Amino acid sequence: MTPALRLEALSKTFPLGRTLFGPERPGVRAVHPLTLDVATGETLGIVGESGCGKSTLARMLVGLLEPSTGRIEIEGSALDKADPAEFGKRIQYVFQDPISSLNPRKTIRQIMEAPLKLLHGMDKGQRAARIAEIFDLVSLRHEFLDRYPHEFSGGQAQRIGIARALAAEARILILDEPVSALDVSVQAQVLNLLADLKARLGLTYLFISHDLAVVEAVSNRIAVLYFGSVVELGRAEDVFRAPRHPYTRLLADSAPVVGRALTAPEGRETELPDPLNPPEGCAFAARCPRATERCRAEVPKLSGNPGHSVACFHPFGPDQE
């Protein structure tokens, strides 16, 4: 079966621009070449801390950003040019901040109609019918259509954002921290709605978040991103229960869990490597308790069995504690 989404050696380098004299500078690598398949109907969770390249990746996937290398294939056909209108019919984006993703000077109806009119060329009657159908799906009241975004709470606005993404009839949704801006009680409502929609419409999700527990609760597989590379990829139930990459283990140990004693998993202040001056070898080596000479000289490749792969020369064993 063709995967819903296939990425081949996808990468992004932001040019730094050249100095007036002297050679062109190398640029900042936000995403290192990445190869990944996402199966139809799957939820792939992507976790990582700020600066790991998850937003850059997401923006490339919907055509808002031109990749530097590699290609994106959606349901078997490649999309060569970063054109959001072309991507928009097949893959849509749900933004982190639900309020700022809605134009404050447009009514919800105007916002909802844009994708129907421009991507699918529907006439007025068809549009009204389709909007009514989608609003029922995300359980929003129809009288909301004539209101303006500022009249909604975060949870309602996020439902509207999801409704807009559904209106484009894309089969794949990129969910970029869709619940981080919401209160916990509302967060659960939106997560459950997403799960229902997926089951009913057979959608495929890429769920990006920094919240490990949320990602674990919604994903089939999880990819852990560090400094622009996938360092671990595996089934959701394995990745945090038995992490193989030392960074994944650090993440899992850092998450606040009721009943676990409070100890800093890392003794000293540690920071992400400098993207302007990336380290040789494994980007995590400087923070890693297991790092050796080889880690500082050579970049580890993602390898291991297809169910659970890791980019590390000295991974924790599958059942090693």
Next chain:
Amino acid sequence: MSFLALIARNRLALGGLIVMAVVILLALLTPLLPLAEPNITDTSNRFVRPFSEGAPLGTDHLGRDLLSRLMWGTRLSLAVGFAAALVAATLGAAIGIIAGYYGGRTDNIIMRGVDMLMAFPYILLALAIVAALGPGLVNALIAVAAVNIPFFARNIRGITVSIAHKEFVDAARLSGMSDARIILTEILPNVIPVIVVAMSTTIGWMILETAGLSFLGLGSQPPVADLGSMLGEARSALITNPHTSIVPGMMILVIVMAINLLGDGVRDALDPRLKSGALNRPLPATLVARDRTPAPQTQEGILALSELQTQFHVKDRVYRAVGGVSLAVKPGECLGIIGESGSGKSVTALSVMGLVASPPGLITNGSVWLDGEDLVGAPYATLRSLRGRKVAYIFQDPQATLHPLYRVGDQLIEAISSHRSISREEGRRKAIELLEAVRIPNAPARVNDYPHEMSGGMRQRVGIAMALANDPEVIIADEPTTALDVTVQAQILSLLDDLRRERGLAIIFITHDFGVVGQLCDRVAVMYAGRIVEQGPTRAILDAPRHPYTARLMACVPELGGGRRRLEAIPGLPPAVDRLPEGCAFAPRCDRARPDCTQGDIAFDADNARAVRCLYPVDQREAAQ
């Protein structure tokens, strides 16, 4: 509030509006008024004084009626000024939007061109344009408009850049919109208020510039009068017959003053930054209006809040942000306050030191006992000496709490020197000590860093160091780790835990995260709609929550290691604190609610260390299941 009402709030702007309305009305009615012909010369009646018969404002050097010329001249000057402003705004905004939206090379080329235009003194540029096109009112209009285009272009470009990177523009792209459509339907409606504001503040200036060109003889040509040419013609008789200069001069003064006052009012009414209250200067301490005398302190602890109520009075609405909160912390203890946004947890924290912005904030009841002294209603000098010295705060966003232009060391020294005098060397030594206390590596070097040179985690450490600067007894931490990554959060939490053990600090820790509370806090208070609904030892509450809200809230938070599952969401939304329901605020969302839950005040039922505000709490047996 309507736009007119907003303007009317500003007295000067209202005055400007009225004067301008009268002037414009007169200018519009000029052709209908019984005025003398403005351009007919009558040299036998030169320089007639004002208030003469047949010439209320006198006549000029050619015997023309000044009142008539003034009216017609005002009409012309206003028309040219408005036209120039419109042309400049339209062209300038178009240039600015295109440069700001496309960015990159387009932006560079356009804006460098605009910069070149700006590099000339404006009057020289206007003179050059008129010289090239020849004198005349239309050419003066073109010159004045051209000279003002850069102002609009730069202004609008800045706004467009910030809007073009908003998420709704990305969303519009994904909806299939073309660039032209995005500019017209997404960007433009959001930029128009800025254009109007820029126009309202520059239109007076443009009238003045047009008058300037006419004064030099480059604008309106005789015999047609505008205000500038009237002044120009009267110049030679300035000493002998001053009224010929004073009449048009006064009119220019009145128009420009009125327009500028009105423009400022329009800006205040339209500018979103000002609308959100940037012009309201809050008082140095929250206002207090207690309607009953507070009871003496009952709870033990270094800091004890009793029945604290804080409200926001906005127009005719009353937001009961904090509706009677009692809690206490002992030295060395960490009390967690957990709640969702709008539950009143931050307002509670800010009320302690009278930091709630007033107006609209108002403490209406209760007391805050610090070391046995009631701080509610204490004089500002007392509060000020206690702030930071006895009770210190750590806020969510260290980026916003640190001043971007000062070195972190200097900011630490300032925090100390605002309470006691300290020499420069001693201050520096103390700052390094503080940075070491919060485990910043290489403190002697980092003390000279600016906030932007540090990572988010480091900045929050500086925020903590600043809170520790005066060895406070209580630290109130308002979501100090929410903006941080998990690995950094773990470091900050363990630092806070060490500090309270080392120094015997009392910590009030505000958060929405049960995991954080579970790891750091000894006791926890759960807030909902401005009140504490449950309070007790952390472990006891997390193991067996008694208030249905606590139980449901815990159930809807996923916990790491729980695997893939459906979450138990709480239906509905928290109530708005200006329309609180009677009885239990959670009752409308609660599946255990019975009719008596929605009546009267639900008591805070204390049972040893634990207390719960519920008529039908979850009992131990149910909770265990």
